[in-house]
Amino acid sequence: MTADVLPDAATPFGQRVRKRLGDDTVIWIVTVGADGRPQPNPVGFCRDGGPDSAEFVIYNRPDAHRLKHLRDRPDQVSFHFDSDGHGQDIVVLHGRAVVDQSHPAMHEWPPYVEKYGPAVARFAGDITEFSRTYSVALRVTITGVRGI
Numbered sequence: 001m002t003a004d005v006l007p008d009a010a011t012p013f014g015q016r017v018r019k020r021l022g023d024d025t026v027i028w029i030v031t032v033g034a035d036g037r038p039q040p041n042p043v044g045f046c047r048d049g050g051p052d053s054a055e056f057v058i059y060n061r062p063d064a065h066r067l068k069h070l071r072d073r074p075d076q077v078s079f080h081f082d083s084d085g086h087g088q089d090i091v092v093l094h095g096r097a098v099v100d101q102s103h104p105a106m107h108e109w110p111p112y113v114e115k116y117g118p119a120v121a122r123f124a125g126d127i128t129e130f131s132r133t134y135s136v137a138l139r140v141t142i143t144g145v146r147g148i
């Protein structure tokens with residue numbers, strides 16, 4: 001998917017959204033549980049495509065509750081980045097998230113290895129083993145963006 005849903009790249013907000021999608025290492029995913037409660041969780045993510053791509057991938061453990069939430073309600077998901085600590089640089093994304101069984105494992109996907117390989121090596125050791133633990137790829141398609 002292209003950046004049609006992303007803010008205009010010529011604006012400061014559009015530039016910040018693209019930078020954060022490319023550079024940030026943590027995004028908060030918020031799914032909706034069966035009881036209707038929001039379920040926020042910080043996760044690693046990696047954009048799938050260039051700077052105008054409106055898609056990214058999140059790897060999950062097969063037993064992650066969010067997978068059930070998203071199977072039942074794939075369009076009831078939002079994402080946000082941490083603010084700058086002063087109530088600014090707010091970016092909230094809405095989208096659709098579905099399991100992508102055709103996506104390569106994280107250790108076989110160069111963009112993920114480039115972005116997270118050194119960090120995974122520091123806290124988890126071997127990225128191949130980590131990839132076996134976080135083996136389910138969620139493909140997120142951004143459908144809306146808001147923020148300041």
